[in-house]
Amino acid sequence: MPSINNFLKGFQDGLPGMKDYQHASRLYIDDNFKLMPKQKFLFHVVFNTDETLFVDGFNANERYQLNMLVKQCELPKYNLSYEEKTQYNKKMYAGTRIAYEPVNITFHDDHADTVNAFWKKYYEYNIADSIGMNNDLTISNTKDDYYNFGDARQTTKFGMDTPRQRQKPYLKGIEIFVLHKKRFTSMTLVNPVIGSFSHDNLDQADGQGIMNNTMQILYETVIYKSGIINKNNVPGFATINYDNSPSPLTVLGGGTNSIFGPGGVVDGVGSVIRNVQSGNILGAILGASNTYNNAKKIKKSAVKEELKGIAKDGILEVGKQAGSITNPVAQFSVGAAAIVGASALASARGTADNNNQANNTVITNSTTDTVNFLGADESFNLVSNDANVRDEIAAAIYFRDIGSRKGLTIAQSNLEYEASADNIKNVYTSKAITDVRKLVTEGFIKIERQTQDVEIATEKATI
Numbered sequence: 374m375p376s377i378n379n380f381l382k383g384f385q386d387g388l389p390g391m392k393d394y395q396h397a398s399r400l401y402i403d404d405n406f407k408l409m410p411k412q413k414f415l416f417h418v419v420f421n422t423d424e425t426l427f428v429d430g431f432n433a434n435e436r437y438q439l440n441m442l443v444k445q446c447e448l449p450k451y452n453l454s455y456e457e458k459t460q461y462n463k464k465m466y467a468g469t470r471i472a473y474e475p476v477n478i479t480f481h482d483d484h485a486d487t488v489n490a491f492w493k494k495y496y497e498y499n500i501a502d503s504i505g506m507n508n509d510l511t512i513s514n515t516k517d518d519y520y521n522f523g524d525a526r527q528t529t530k531f532g533m534d535t536p537r538q539r540q541k542p543y544l545k546g547i548e549i550f551v552l553h554k555k556r557f558t559s560m561t562l563v564n565p566v567i568g569s570f571s572h573d574n575l576d577q578a579d580g581q582g583i584m585n586n587t588m589q590i591l592y593e594t595v596i597y598k599s600g601i602i603n604k605n606n607v608p609g610f611a612t613i614n615y616d617n618s619p620s621p622l623t624v625l626g627g628g629t630n631s632i633f634g635p636g637g638v639v640d641g642v643g644s645v646i647r648n649v650q651s652g653n654i655l656g657a658i659l660g661a662s663n664t665y666n667n668a669k670k671i672k673k674s675a676v677k678e679e680l681k682g683i684a685k686d687g688i689l690e691v692g693k694q695a696g697s698i699t700n701p702v703a704q705f706s707v708g709a710a711a712i713v714g715a716s717a718l719a720s721a722r723g724t725a726d727n728n729n730q731a732n733n734t735v736i737t738n739s740t741t742d743t744v745n746f747l748g749a750d751e752s753f754n755l756v757s758n759d760a761n762v763r764d765e766i767a768a769a770i771y772f773r774d775i776g777s778r779k780g781l782t783i784a785q786s787n788l789e790y791e792a793s794a795d796n797i798k799n800v801y802t803s804k805a806i807t808d809v810r811k812l813v814t815e816g817f818i819k820i821e822r823q824t825q826d827v828e829i830a831t832e833k834a835t836i
Contacts, residue, residue, distance in 0.1 A: 406554065415552040418443040418478070419608050420491070421545045427494060437609035439491055442481045444585060446549055449560055449595045450474035475568055475589045478547075482573060482584035492570055492586070498543045542566075547590060550607050557607055558599045562592035747820040749810040755820065756809045762820070765827040766805035767798065769818060772829070783831065 401409045419440050424430025431439065452472040458465050480488040547562040568591040573584040600606045747755060756763045768790045776786025790801070812818040819828040 411551060411553045416443075416446060417441075417550040417552060417557075417607055417610050418446050419548040419550070421548070422491075422494075423541055423543055423545055426498065426541060426543055430494075431491070434613050435487060437613050438485075439487050440609050442483055442488055443478060444481050445477075445479040447476045447478070448549060448551075449476060449562070449592075473592055473594065475591050476562065477587060477589050480586045480588075482586050488586050492567075492588075495543055495567060496570075547592075548608075550610075552602060552607075555602050556599065557602050559597070559607075561596040561598070562590060563596060564593040565590045566592075742819075745822055747813070747822055747825075749813045752809050752813045752818070752820050753806070755825065756806055759825070762825060762827060763802060763805050766809055766812070766818060767801035769827065769829045770804050770808065770812070771801050773817065777831070783829070 417440065420436070422431065422436065424432075424436070450473075452474055454469045454472070455466040456469050458467050482488060542564070544565055544567070547565050549560045549562070550557045551559070567588050569589040571587050573586065576582065602610060604610060604612060756766055768787050771790040771793075772781075772783055772786040776783070776789065779786075781789065790798070809818065813820070817830050819830075820826070821828070
């Protein structure tokens with residue numbers, strides 16, 4: 374049962390009021406975005422036409438292009454009719470009919486006249502008005518000989534009185550594919566006919582408008598299907614006029630200088646393994662090369678920032694309890710990659726990260742290496758101007774003051790620091806500026822001159 378404490382918790386946490394901030398996450402993100410709403414712009418429409426009825430029918434590519442010129446498409450609508458029946462004051466409803474509401478489809482009016490050519494074929498195949506016909510069904514140059522006498526009349530077919538009995542429809546079916554997460558939900562309009570067709574309006578004052586063609590489709594029923602998107606299940610999809618070059622965010626497209634992101638090192642290793650298993654040796658070689666080159670470009674500071682971002686997105690909830698949990702990273706199920714990443718964070722700071730051994734270590738001061746590392750004044754200038762380095766120094770001071778005393782590793786201490794309140798972070802951010810000279814002189818902090826990576830000496834943390 375809700376209580377007043379639950380209501381006030383929103384104000385206690387500094388939120389504007391009571392809210393269930395996990396609702397959207399649990400509903401739309403859980404189970405690999407299973408309940409996420411579909412997006413309107415992801416669709417594909419296929420017009421199944423019988424081009425054998427014409428000598429100059431559309432070729433395969435022209436039919437695919439007609440499908441891709443659909444700008445907007447309505448999905449089927451149904452209207453069910455019921456009659457109310459009453460027996461001894463008990464009401465029930467008996468279904469009498471179902472009405473399939475028309476579907477409107479809007480096309481781009483393209484420069485190649487692909488859509489207009491489709492309409493011309495349908496129009497001339499079903500309507501005789503646009504052409505004159507002789508009694509032997511050949512096309513006549515005479516449009517209308519209505520006033521000719523008797524047998525002199527040659528044109529005898531008008532309107533929908535077509536010159537021959539049509540045994541086959543030109544438009545056999547329309548398939549509408551709603552695309553989502555590499556899958557489709559299709560709705561096939563059975564025995565469709567064009568109920569209306571309209572060209573756009575012309576306007577010299579409209580300098581930015583683009584022309585459309587709109588048709589209304591009537592149909593007899595609908596067939597539903599679903600499946601995985603590929604060229605066999607979705608005709609014409611990704612066949613022509615598509616950019617098939619790999620995305621720069623993927624491994625084959627060059628990849629990215631990240632660890633866990635798309636096209637990153639972890640993704641690259643997985644891609645290479647999948648290509649080898651599938652026999653794509655060329656793809657495996659290219660993926661391995663790109664992954665290797667990207668891995669060489671990664672800086673330690675970038676690794677720390679990426680792992681810090683992971684901590685902020687999920688591990689923070691565990692980090693808030695780091696004082697009572699032995700290994701917060703292991704308790705948070707983000708996969709082996711995150712655990713490896715947490716280890717990388719500790720090693721990236723250049724530490725042995727063993728506090729039990731550090732407590733027995735005898736400390737000897739050494740001369741500061743200003744060739745490979747920044748001096749005290751240089752470190753002060755860098756920390757004063759670089760927020761990322763300043764945050765790393767602040768986390769290091771927190772480890773010295775709090776984390777090491779609680780027996781935490783550097784990774785655990787960093788998680789606890791990231792989960793701490795803003796006022797605590799502000800204190801350590803200020804100390805990073807005021808104490809950095811002393812910390813560098815004492816040897817607790819080292820900032821590499823070339824990479825500006827921060828290293829801490831764990832053996833000096835408890836001094």
